[in-house]
Amino acid sequence: MASANETPGYIPVSEWPNLDALAVGFNEHLMAESPKLIGKSLTLFLNDANLTRIAHRFIDDDTLEWEIQSDKQTGSAKYKAFEVRPDTFFVDFYKPDFQEQVSLVMNLRTGQAIVGFSGFQIKDGQKRTWTRFSNASIDRRNDVVPFAPTTDLIGKHILYRYTPRDAYEHIYLNQGTLTWHCLSGTEKGLADTEPCKMLKLDEKLYLLF
DSSP states (O other), X not given: OOOTTSOOOOOOGGGSOOHHHXXXXXXXXXXXXXXXXXXXXXXXXXXXXXXXXXEEEEOSSSEEEEEETTTTEEEEEXXXXXXXXXXXXXXXXXXXXXXXXXXXXXXXXXXXXXXEEEEEEEETTEEEEEEEEEEEEETTXXXXXXXXXXXXXXXXXXXXXXXXXXEEEEEEEETTEXXXXXXXXXXXXXXXXXXXXXXXXXXXXXXEO
């Protein structure tokens, strides 16, 4: 890897830092957690082949109980909740028995939601991440329209500063592709072009994955 003062050239993937190194400090600009879900019970009706229903009961400021109602699987987890816009929440928690991270985006006003499940798998002898998403509605509201794909970002060149040290530029090439490049920090000099789905959650509020 290049030093902080060098301008690096191409860096092969084999020389990239591991996931533990990449995660250091990335929560420095994290917004304050929200207590507004405490005491609420929200059931998400997933738009999947099984029409899965998952109830979430927010017990206190860091514990929730979940239940997959179709097969009666239950559990509890430590969660973090962030109100990213009025009545729009991002909730994140880990299910250790399933080795699965769950991410929820919920608009309590419109009933819109999307659920992300992610974890690790071994592929071609290497540890890789996997993620799948499902649109959902909150408490089975019939008027819910899924968060829509967007073209708003196409052609934009945006600088993201995750920490005082870590800065990245993103170039959104089309509705399914972005290029990222680390300008400073742990990944300085690393760059790649990757598939990317872009959903519009609200005015100037987007979900990228």
